[in-house]
Structure formats: structure tokens, C-alpha cells
Amino acid sequence: MTSTKDPITLLSTILRLTEERIIPLTRAGVSSGSKLFGAAILSRSSLKPLTVSTNNERESPLLHGEINCIQQYFTLPPASFPEQDQEKEGYRIPTKDTIFFATHEPCSLCLSGITWAGFNEFYYLFTYEDSRDLFAIPYDIEILEEVFRVKAPGDTEESLKSRPLYNRRNKFFVGRSLIELLEEAALSAEETDKWKKEIERVKGLYNGLSETYQEGKRDGVESASVWK
Numbered sequence: 001m002t003s004t005k006d007p008i009t010l011l012s013t014i015l016r017l018t019e020e021r022i023i024p025l026t027r028a029g030v031s032s033g034s035k036l037f038g039a040a041i042l043s044r045s046s047l048k049p050l051t052v053s054t055n056n057e058r059e060s061p062l063l064h065g066e067i068n069c070i071q072q073y074f075t076l077p078p079a080s081f082p083e084q085d086q087e088k089e090g091y092r093i094p095t096k097d098t099i100f101f102a103t104h105e106p107c108s109l110c111l112s113g114i115t116w117a118g119f120n121e122f123y124y125l126f127t128y129e130d131s132r133d134l135f136a137i138p139y140d141i142e143i144l145e146e147v148f149r150v151k152a153p154g155d156t157e158e159s160l161k162s163r164p165l166y167n168r169r170n171k172f173f174v175g176r177s178l179i180e181l182l183e184e185a186a187l188s189a190e191e192t193d194k195w196k197k198e199i200e201r202v203k204g205l206y207n208g209l210s211e212t213y214q215e216g217k218r219d220g221v222e223s224a225s226v227w228k
């Protein structure tokens with residue numbers, strides 16, 4: 001399945017939303033002890049944001065950015081007629097008519113939350129490897145490996161390691177990074193490069209937030225999170 005939207009329109013909308021809405025919210029959350037993960041739910045037809053949210057692990061270790069966003073989405077009243085009011089922020093439309101965005105590739109908890117809530121298309125800016133290497137948060141990978149990865153007969157440590165951590169395309173959803181979305185657009189090398197730089201620029205905005213988060217962690221800022 002590919003998105004019903006033009007990949008570049010979707011990419012630029014998500015990048016703008018990240019910069020203008022998710023990052024300011026995240027900055028506020030991180031300075032009071034939450035992790036720097038954010039999420040948004042967009043209408044698939046208009047690409048308008050319906051809910052934007054960030055991590056709230058001060059309150060509970062389960063309130064990851066995605067779960068917090070899904071919880072908030074389901075507190076919204078369902079949109080009703082007239083037609084033009086269907087896609088206003090603050091109203092909920094069926095999840096199958098939305099696109100889900102997570103700043104960071106969703107962990108096992110959030111993959112399940114996304115699936116159980118009926119979202120069938122999601123995107124992310126940072127991969128698991130980015131979370132581990134840039135943010136010193138290795139648990140997405142470790143939990144999938146330790147809890148869900150089972151050795152099949154004949155598996156070696158090597159074959160086990162080379163197996164993907166989850167099905168990025170399955171009966172319930174398709175999950176892609178923004179880089180994969182860009183590749184899907186099949187632009188010229190020059191245009192692709194331009195967008196890659198733009199993705200990198202928005203990723204770079206997280207650096208400052210990450211420092212604040214790491215400082216808070218060192219200073220023992222209060223959080224309900226178990227794996228910090």
C-alpha cells in the first residue's frame with residue numbers, strides 16, 4: 001500500500017508540523033522531565049492535524065508520545081455533519097481515514113497501540129537506531145529483541161540478528177520512515193538531496209531538546225519512567 005497522498009506534500013506537511021507544533025510542545029515537556037517523543041494524527045484527505053501530542057512519562061511509564069496522542073484523540077467528540085466540519089482539529093474521524101506520525105519509530109507498546117486503535121499508515125522521523133545512537137535510548141530495540149524475538153530451529157546468533165524486528169508492512173499497517181517516503185517520490189538526485197537536507201535540518205532541531213533531556217536525567221528530574 002502506498003499513501004493516497006503525494007509523498008512530497010505529505011513529507012513537507014509532516015516536517016512543518018514537527019517544527020511548528022511538536023517541537024515547541026516537546027520542549028515544554030522535556031524541561032519538566034518527559035522524554036522527547038511526539039506524535040500527531042492527521043486527516044488523510046486534508047492532511048490537517050487532528051491531534052498533536054508528546055510523551056508524558058512524568059505521569060505514567062505507558063504515556064509514550066504515541067499512546068498519549070491516541071488517548072487524547074479518543075477523548076475528542078466524533079465529527080458530525082455538515083461535511084466541512086468533518087476535519088477540524090478537536091474532532092475525531094475514523095482512524096482508517098487518518099495518517100499517524102511519530103517523531104521516533106514506535107516501540108512495541110506503541111506499535112500495538114497504533115494497531116489496536118486501527119491506524120493503518122504511519123511515518124516516523126527517527127529510526128530505532130537513531131534513538132539508540134543519538135538519544136541514548138536503546139529500549140525499543142532491546143525490548144523487541146528480548147521479549148518478542150524467538151529463536152527458530154536452525155537459527156544462529158547471526159541469522160537471528162539479521163531478522164527484521166517487526167513487520168513494517170502487514171495486514172494491519174504500513175510503517176515507513178520519512179526517508180523511505182522521500183524515496184517513494186522518485187525525484188531527481190538534486191531534488192532528493194534538497195529534501196534529505198531538510199529532513200536533517202528538522203532532525204537537528206532535536207539536538208538541543210536531547211541535551212535538556214539528558215541533563216534532566218543526570219539531575220534526577222522526577223519521572224514515572226522505569227527505563228530512562
Ligand SMILES: [Zn+2]
Pocket residue numbers: 064065066106107108109110111
Ligand atoms: Zn512507545
